[in-house]
Amino acid sequence: MAGDFAALCANEPELAALRASVRSFLDADRAEFGWTPGVDAWLSCWDERFSARLGAAGFLGMTIPREYGGQGRGHLHRYVVTEELLAAGAPVAAHWIADRQVAPGLLAYGSEEQRRRLLPEIAAGRYFSAIGMSEPQAGSDLAASAAKAVRADGGWVLSGTKVWTSGAHLAHQIVVLARTSPMDPQRRHAGFSQFIVPTGRSIPGSLRSCPPEITPGSLRSCPPGPGITISPIVLMSGEHHFNEVTFDEVFVEDANVLGEIGAGWHQVTAELSFERSGPERILTTAPLLTALLRALAAQDELDDHAAAAVGDLLARLISLRQLSVSVARALAGGQSPVNQAALVKDLGTRFEQESVELAADLFAYVAADNPGRDRLAALLDAGRLHSPLFTLRGGTNEVLRGVVARGMGLR
Numbered sequence: 001m002a003g004d005f006a007a008l009c010a011n012e013p014e015l016a017a018l019r020a021s022v023r024s025f026l027d028a029d030r031a032e033f034g035w036t037p038g039v040d041a042w043l044s045c046w047d048e049r050f051s052a053r054l055g056a057a058g059f060l061g062m063t064i065p066r067e068y069g070g071q072g073r074g075h076l077h078r079y080v081v082t083e084e085l086l087a088a089g090a091p092v093a094a095h096w097i098a099d100r101q102v103a104p105g106l107l108a109y110g111s112e113e114q115r116r117r118l119l120p121e122i123a124a125g126r127y128f129s130a131i132g133m134s135e136p137q138a139g140s141d142l143a144a145s146a147a148k149a150v151r152a153d154g155g156w157v158l159s160g161t162k163v164w165t166s167g168a169h170l171a172h173q174i175v176v177l178a179r180t181s182p183m184d185p186q187r188r189h190a191g192f193s194q195f196i197v198p199t200g201r202s203i204p205g206s207l208r209s210c211p212p213e214i215t216p217g218s219l220r221s222c223p224p225g226p227g228i229t230i231s232p233i234v235l236m237s238g239e240h241h242f243n244e245v246t247f248d249e250v251f252v253e254d255a256n257v258l259g260e261i262g263a264g265w266h267q268v269t270a271e272l273s274f275e276r277s278g279p280e281r282i283l284t285t286a287p288l289l290t291a292l293l294r295a296l297a298a299q300d301e302l303d304d305h306a307a308a309a310v311g312d313l314l315a316r317l318i319s320l321r322q323l324s325v326s327v328a329r330a331l332a333g334g335q336s337p338v339n340q341a342a343l344v345k346d347l348g349t350r351f352e353q354e355s356v357e358l359a360a361d362l363f364a365y366v367a368a369d370n371p372g373r374d375r376l377a378a379l380l381d382a383g384r385l386h387s388p389l390f391t392l393r394g395g396t397n398e399v400l401r402g403v404v405a406r407g408m409g410l411r
C-alpha cells in the first residue's frame with residue numbers, strides 16, 4: 001500500500017534527489033536574482049535570463065537525448081522539475097512552449113538537421129517558440145483552419161492568419177499548422193502540414209528579462225521577418241502575452257517543414273497530449289495558495305468554515321496531483337493517455353479557477369496588519385485576471401469532455 005502511494009507521489013529516491021536539487025537551485029537563484037513568484041507564471045512571467053540559468057543548471061531539455069544537448073532523462077524527471085518550478089511560481093514563460101511541446105515534436109518528427117540545429121538551443125534555454133494553430137474561425141474546430149501553404153521552388157509559400165499566438169512577439173520561431181492540400185469535406189483532418197517559421201529574431205540574441213511586475217508588452221519586440229505581421233492582443237490589465245499573426249506569402253524553405261507533408265493533424269494531436277497532461281493544469285495558482293496558507297497560519301484562529309475550506313482545497317489538490325502523476329507515468333511508459341490527460345485538464349483547471357474564488361473568500365480572514373496581506377492581495381488580483389483563461393487554453397474543457405466521451409465509446 002505504501003508502495004502504491006510512493007508511485008503516485010513521484011518520490012522514488014532518484015526523483016526525490018532531483019526534486020531536492022531543483023528546490024535548492026530555485027532558492028539560491030531567487031535569493032540572488034530577486035524574482036517574485038507569479039500566478040500563471042508559465043504564461044506571463046517571461047524572463048530569458050532565468051531560462052538560460054535553468055538550462056545551464058541542467059533543468060531544461062530533461063527528455064532531450066544527450067547527443068542533442070539535453071539531459072537524456074525520462075518524463076517523470078521532467079515532471080518533477082516542472083512541478084517544482086510551478087510550485088515556486090518561477091518565471092518560466094520564455095522557454096515553456098519550446099521545452100514542453102516543440103522539443104518532443106522535433107524528437108518525434110523533426111529531421112536530423114532540425115534536431116541538431118534547434119534542440120541544443122532549446123535545452124540551453126536560449127531558443128523560444130510560439131505555436132500557431134488557432135485562427136479567427138478555427139479554435140475548437142481546428143480542422144476548419146484556413147492558413148495554407150503552396151508548393152514553390154525549394155519550399156512553400158505560407159499565407160493566413162493565426163490568433164492567440166502566445167509569445168510570438170518575443171519568440172524565435174512559430175510552429176504553424178497550415179493546409180497543404182484543399183479541404184476535403186469527407187476527410188477534414190487530412191491535408192495539413194507543420195512549418196517552422198523563423199520570426200526574424202536572431203539566435204541566441206541578447207536575453208531579455210521580464211520580472212512578473214513588468215509585463216512582456218513593455219519589452220520591445222523584434223521586427224518580424226518579411227511577410228509576417230505580429231499584432232498584439234492586449235489583456236484588459238495592459239499585459240501583452242498573445243498576438244494575432246498574419247503570414248502574407250511567407251517563403252518557408254524545405255528544411256523548415258516539420259515532419260511529413262500531409263501528416264500535420266496526426267503530429268499536432270500527438271503534441272496536444274504533452275500540452276494537456278502536465279502539472280501546469282493544477283499548479284497555475286500554487287503561489288497564491290502558498291501565500292494564502294502562510295497568511296492564514298499567521299492568524300490567531302480560524303473558524304470551522306475556513307478550516308474546512310482549506311482542508312477541502314488541499315485534499316483536492318493532493319488527489320489531482322496523483323491523477324496527474326499517473327498520466328506522466330503512462331507517458332513515461334510509452335503510452336498515449338489522451339483521455340486521461342483530457343480528464344486531468346478538465347478537473348485540474350476547474351480546481352485552479354475555484355482556488356482563486358476560495359482564496360478571495362478566505363482573504364476576509366486575513367487581518368489588515370498580517371505581514372503577508374499585500375503580497376496575497378497582489379497574487380489574488382493576478383489570479384482573478386487570469387483564471388478565465390485556465391479552462392480555455394489547450395482546448396476548452398467542454399471540448400475535452402467530448403474527447404473523453406468519444407474515448408469511452410459514448411459518441
Ligand SMILES: Cc1cc2nc3c(=O)[nH]c(=O)nc-3n(C[C@H](O)[C@H](O)[C@H](O)COP(=O)(O)OP(=O)(O)OC[C@H]3O[C@@H](n4cnc5c(N)ncnc54)[C@H](O)[C@@H]3O)c2cc1C
Pocket residue numbers: 043130131132133134135136138139140141163164165166167242389392393394395396397398399402
Ligand atoms: C491563455 C491562452 C493562450 C493561448 N495560446 C495559444 C497559442 O499559443 N497558440 C494557439 O494556436 N492557440 C492558443 N490559444 C487558443 C486556444 O487554443 C483557443 O482559445 C481554444 O482552442 C478555443 O478556441 P476559440 O477561442 O476559437 O473558441 P471557440 O472554438 O469559438 O469556442 C467558443 C465556445 O464554444 C464552446 N464549444 C466549441 N465547440 C464545442 C463543442 N464541440 N462542444 C461543446 N462546446 C463547444 C467552447 O467550449 C467555448 O466555450 C490560447 C488561448 C488562451 C486562452
